[in-house]
Amino acid sequence: MRIRQHISQTLSCVTDWLQLPKQLRQQGILGMNQRNHSFISRYNDRAKYPLVDDKLKTKLIAEQAGATVPELIGVIESQVHVRKIHQMVENWPGFVIKPAQGSGGKGILVVTSHKEGCYTKPSGAVVSRQDVERHITNTLAGLFSLGGKNDVAVVENLIEFDESYADFSYEGVPDIRVIVFHGYPVMAMMRCSTASSDGKANLHQGAVGVGLDIATGRAVRAVQFDHPITQHPDTLCPLDQLEIPDWEQLLVLAASAWEMTGLGYIGTDMVIDKSRGPMVLELNARPGLAIQTANGAGLLPRLQTIEALRQQGAIHHSPEERVALCRELFAN
């Protein structure tokens, strides 16, 4: 009898799995193969990748387009200039060093305050002048860069993030990722770092993803490690309370990435500065799929809506127009 029970259990398990592709397709979940084949390689022109893979270039084109970006303190391009970092940051209370061609948040050193050669990180840990220099040397050697290429170190002003979401994130600035398809913001989420993600905002490392309603900027649902949660695991802050201020301004900024780069399928990563409002941190020509889990919805229907719009010849020239349309189309 027990064996029969086992067999029927296994069978139902197998049939459940066989049902999965169909169910996911009904939900419009975008898979990795389809993302690469039907969106990235179809709509993203390879020649324009350097614009987004190099954060320094991204910064320049974003500034030209009138978008707000963190202020540039300086760039260190070669080993002989590494020691200039101390003089460079002298008059800036806090700063961030990042590799221009880094990916996935690798190699970002945040210093919140410094005094006489002692640099304090957000966690409170103090590092020495040599540690900072070594970090820049590693950056220049390409330790943090795609394919280990030689790189430059970009030094930026520290973002003063709004105290009102201090509780949504643990050690680290929460950032907002918006998927922009041909200039239309189709899906958004906030990524909040946790103790298990070690201050990093990568969902597969354990950061919390909070899906955001395109219409309102309010939380839809939150996940950690692909499982729905209701409160931040470390700060215990209820995540459904999250609401992004200046939502329209932020979406318009995200949507303007289309004008900046001409890349069809792109992820815009932004942060909100206390005094200067939403700022573009970086652009990503290969944005991940975890945003679907955070929103509990698939990207495909939204992408197909935009594809259909474009086929019908609908033209929305300004980012404001496109944002207004999307807030109507993709409201939860």
Add this chain to the structure above:
Amino acid sequence: MINRLPFYLLITALVLIGTAFSLYRHAVYGVPWLPGEQRQQWEVEARIEFIANGDPAKVTMAIPGDQSNFILTDESSSSQGYGVALLDDGHQRRAEWSTRSAKDQQLIYYKARFLVDASAQHKVLAPTEPTPQFFEDVRQTAALSILEDALERSADNPTLARELVRQLNDPQNQNAALLLNSMNREEALVSLLSMEKIPARTVATLTLEDGRRRQSVQPWVQVWDDHKERWQLFNPQTGTEGKPDNLLIWSYEYQSLLDVIGGRQSDVSFSMIAQDISPETATREKITAEDLLNFSIHSLPVEEQAMFKTIMLIPVGALLVVFLRIIVGLKTSGTFMPVLIAVAFVQTELAPGIIGFLLIVGTGLMIRSYLSHLNLLLVARISAVIIAVIMIISVFTVIAYRVGLLEGLSITFFPMIILSWTIERMSILWEEEGAKEVFVQGGGSLFTAVLVYLAMTSELIRHLTFNFVGLQLIILALILLLGNYTGYRLSELRRFRHLAKPSQD
């Protein structure tokens, strides 16, 4: 939308051409679809190299004939500017190449084909009684003592030989050690037997293994069994008795395998390859071999064919990797690193290969973690890892040899540069994403490598890829089709399973 019609036409064309080529080879050349054992045929090629002095040159090489388990079906030689003669004195066949003048590097190929046939018969001539050979003073005493001991424990010629081999291989035996100081095991064995007037001789043998290149002959000893009226074969190194099915006796005269007059630095090496051709179609193939359509890899010299046997397997490995990544969604470290590791596994065998891989990568990671403290520039660091890998490989090889693990010697087959990059990538992964991701990707790579190894060593797949080159086009078509797959990966079904029924969340 892009028009996909040309794409599907291309796929169809590839499949059709591939199928047509394969059918042609099956129908016209009679190559069987499945590897059949009784139709196996070996093609063995000897490659003679020497530097000619500029005078007339004469090259003589012992060549094999029919013997138990093998029938010589065809032989040919390729040597530009040389006259060839095949000589047979009743005991040993020889091939003789001669030329009026030869200069610089000379190359002569001799190719023989053997049909594997368990019922092969050959004429055995009874040998004449040998003249006893004697050793000088101390060694003679040692030899007599070994003989006396062996005679006591034996009944006839083969058992005596077996006893002698056992004593010669006994590291504790001081008499044997004394003899082996001045001569090889096989020489000692033949001499000892001659003292008892038992005919014995050292023969040059080849162990036939498919796709082996640059092999040299191994000495075995034949001892005359006067009761059964036949030669009994011994391996003087290991004491193995009897003739293995895949052992080919190339020459009955080990010493005079190759004689070169008018040249120096002469050397002979052997390549071998197994083919599956039925004897009745073998003749037909010879006739059609001349036609133009036969520009297949089978018209190449055996050495190059043996190389292609491995090369033709790589597309199968690539197909597996494409499948595992696009359909299954397995994470590996480096896209085609597993294929290269699998090629190394083919040389090392599976278990020593896996142990070797883990040892090298594990030790390499430890050394790399020290290097990361030194704060080096990238290129210097990778070069340091390469040298570390080479040292790890040497150390493990020496240890394995000392301990007596001969399997350990095959560790040198690993591609060192690829392994160094693997170590570097895994080490960065460890620092950035933690140990778990290293095990996920390392395990994925190893799993893929084992699967590819299993595919590459499968008798059926080896047979098909080598004998039906048309299949490569079909593999290409399959890979192109997979490149067009936009469905979910198996790993994504797991990843997004909570999204399937949002109402139940």
